[in-house]
Amino acid sequence: MSQDQPRVGLFVTCLIDMLRPSVAFASVKLLEDAGCRVEVPRSQTCCGQPAYNSGDRKDTEALARQTIEAFEGYDYVVAPSGSCGAMIKDHYPTLFAGDPEWRARAEALAGRTFELISFLVDQRGMTSVEAKLAAKVTYHDSCSGLRELGVKAQPRRLLASVEGLELTEMNEPEVCCGFGGTFCVKYPDISNEIVGKKAGDIEASGAELLLAGDLGCLMNMAGKLKRSGSKVEARHVAEVLAGMTDTPAIGEERK
């Protein structure tokens, strides 16, 4: 390995770590293909979003400090999730507005933190991937990645280079899927109403595979699609871009 390879700390995200490690492995592969050295700090757990969005400042700060400490030594921090990426990049600095030392540390980290796909395209200049998948797919723009980090064109650009893949846009790909972290369990009826509309749009697109960049949204949409008997499968976009689609799709039976 040459010295000019940047050291990337992979922020695995708590959902991916526990529920779908294949996304993290796909991320490692994509980052290595983009010339990075990848490390996974063991002292990371969760970015603190559930506490933050529940108004629990103290616990959020505790988790933010832990995350900052875990990732301080790296050239970049990359998360295969727009919402965790935005938490570190956009929200950590404002958390410590009244604490100059931690604020400086948070800002320094924020400046080096990226969502996976935008990192590959915007920072590493990746324009294509070596992957094959003969499938008609549709892509959901998860809210935080889209609106807080500007992730929109990058995944589509890389998907266009996947051999055999056909992208078909659903109606309103930018509309929230109704996951919203704790929202989906606090307001199940409303969340279901929103994801129900989303599932309808996904079905209507004619795609056989749904892709997105956030596991939370994917679990929500896949869970709804499966409950309503849909044949549409769901995967994190990184799995497709890394050519790692031999594991069953999210929520699918094991062969």
Place this chain on the structure above:
Amino acid sequence: MESQSHDFKNRSSGAIKDEQLQRALGNVRKGFIKKRADVAAKLPEFEALRDAARDIKNHTLEHLDLYLERYEAKVTESGGKVHWCASAADARAAISSICAAAGAKTVTKGKSMISEEIALNDHLEKDGLTVVETDLGEYIIQLRKEPPSHIIAPAVHLSRDQVEADFRRVHRELPEDRNLTEPESLVAEARSILRQKYLDANVGITGANFLIAETGSSIIVTNEGNGDLTQSLPKVHIVIASLEKVVPTLEDATAILRVLARSATGQEFTSYTTFSTGPKRAEDLDGPEEYHVILLDNGRSKMLGTEFQEMLRCIRCGACMNHCPVYHSVGGHSYGWVYPGPMGAVLTPSLIGVEESGHLPNASTFCGRCESVCPMRIPLPKMMRHWREREFEKHLSPATVRQGLSFWRFFATRPALYQFATGMAARVLRAMAGSKGRLSRLPLAGGWTKYRDFPAPEGKTFQQLWAEEQKKRRKAA
């Protein structure tokens, strides 16, 4: 208006089951969003205008006392009178006494959310006055004795058939074969009744989109022209406005007007933009003899200098609710107070207290679409989060949520223990799912599995697998 916000959950569940309402909300989702997008795309400087509009309001709010005093001086100079009202009760009392002094029996009203906020109609009716709403949407909901469900389209929750039925119920002399299926025919029908009311009214009450400090003028924008008649025919014109409506100059107001109509209805400009400055002068042919401004605070000055100050930039365009997935699902009435949607989720707790409205700032997925379309660039999710923080500090959030979070933090701040626990959980859930790949029922997660399957974990956590892989890689090297 009495708050029903604590009942948000029940109301929203009912709204979701209401098929007629859901059809009506489909119109919000389709119509408003597309129109705004089209008209914004046609104006290259739209984003720059939003910045300018935000800056104007920020400047004004920084010097609010100054501009309000200047405004009052100008109104007085033009022969009008400003009534400073700290509370809804003060405003109602001031309006009552103006109406009494004018010997009023009938009052016509243009659309005004403030008058909803202070429950003015009920109050004036108790005084023995007849109150007639002149905006078509307001007129319809007045017939139905309902509150508005949207700040610019008060009757958006209704279908044409419902409105037609209401008209036929109340307008007794309406011929059976009269066609009422088009909005124009409804406007014409309402107008035929309203014409006489305008002439009967001794007092006309309007809201205001802007108050101009430079000239002492107030501005209303409408699409039906009803505001013009409301304020020019009766002897007395009362403007009710909250104090953050003031802007320094006419030019400032017109700059903000350019983003207002585009954001609200997707029009480049509304059909009528009406300025009024003081009562009729000696040489004027028409206009009111008296001109009063009810300048309402009702909790707004308490927002100044706090993290909620930015909310006072709101120009009530409704774009945030038009783009909100939660509003689309539950409609305006679910929110239980005057102001629905994302703007209501911030404003309602500011005005009536978070104790009365705790659900509202929580009932958001934080998708951020409201902020992305707000012409005044109000960071709505951020401010909802501030409310959640206040609620959490005051121990108003549910005990289950608080316990869940402290349990989560206990593990999440102890990485080794955390990894052990998540490793166990992943294994157990995997075993529960068997080869099925998903769980249709999960203890403690009924909110999820009521409607969705829960995708099962793959088996081991990434941290476990990564440690194994590192070992392999080291051996190979």
